[in-house]
Amino acid sequence: MKYIIFGANSDIAFELSKILIKNNCEILLASRNSEELKNKETFLNEKSNKPVKSYCVDIQKNQDLNKFLDYLKKDIYHLIICSGYMEVPEINHKKIMDINFEGPKNLIEKIINSSEVNINKISCITSVASDRQDYRKKSYSLAKRRLSEFLKLKSENLKTEGIIIQNIKPGYVYTKMTRDIKLPRILVINSKTAAKKIFKNLNTNNKNIYIPFFWKYILVLYNLLFKIKVLK
Secondary structure, three states, X not given: OXXXXXXXXXXXXXXXXXXXXXXXXXXXXXXXXXXXXXXXXXXXXXXXXXXXXEEEOOOOOHHXXXXXXXXXXXXXXXXXEOOOOOOOOOOOHHHHHHHHHHHHHHHHHHHHHOOOOEXXXXXXXXXXXXXXXXXXXXXXXXXXXXXXXXXXXXXXXXXXXXXXXXXXXXXXXXXXXXXXXXXXXXHOEEHHHHHHHHHHHXXXXXOEEEEOOOHXXXXXXXXXXXXXXXXX
C-alpha cells in the first residue's frame, strides 16, 4: 500500500513523511510549491529504502486534480490530506474556504468516484476549531466545520464499500502557519509531536481523532462556557 501525502509542504506533513519512510512505507508527496516539494523529495529519498516520488498539484484547481488522478496508478492507496491555510486577520475569505474545505472535498469526491484509483482509507486533517460552537465567527473555523461535516457524511455513505475515513483534529501546533499567532504555551505542541500522534492512529479504525486527546474535553468545556455566555 502507498501513502499519498497531500499538502506535503506543510510542517506536519513533512514530519509525518519522515516517520512513514522510517517505517519502510512508500509515499507520494503532493503539493503546490514545486521547488519546496522537490527539496523534500530529495531529502526523503536520501533517508528512504523505497523510492519517494512527488507530484506538483494545486488543490484549488479542478484541472490539476483531474491530472493528478490520471497520474495515479492502480495501486492501493491511503490518502492523507494535510492541506491548510490561515490568515490573521482574515482577508481573503475565498482562499481560506477553498484550501480548507472546497479543495479537500473536491479531491475526496474525485478519488472516491474514480474507477482508476483504489483507496482503502482517507485520513484528513481538519482542526479542533471545527468543534467550536462559535465556528461561524471566522472563515477558517467555518471551513473546517464544513469539511468535518462532509467527512462524517462520506464516512456513513462508504461503510458498505469498506473505505475508512478519519477526521484528525489537531489543537494548537507550532508551525510556519501559526508562528505569528500568540498561543497559550501550555497547550501548544510542535509539528514533530503532532506527526507522531497522527502516525499512531493511521492504522486504527478511529474516525474522530484529537491531537492531543485532551482537546476533546477542552472543547466540551469551551462550548459549555459559550452556551452559558449566550444565555446570560
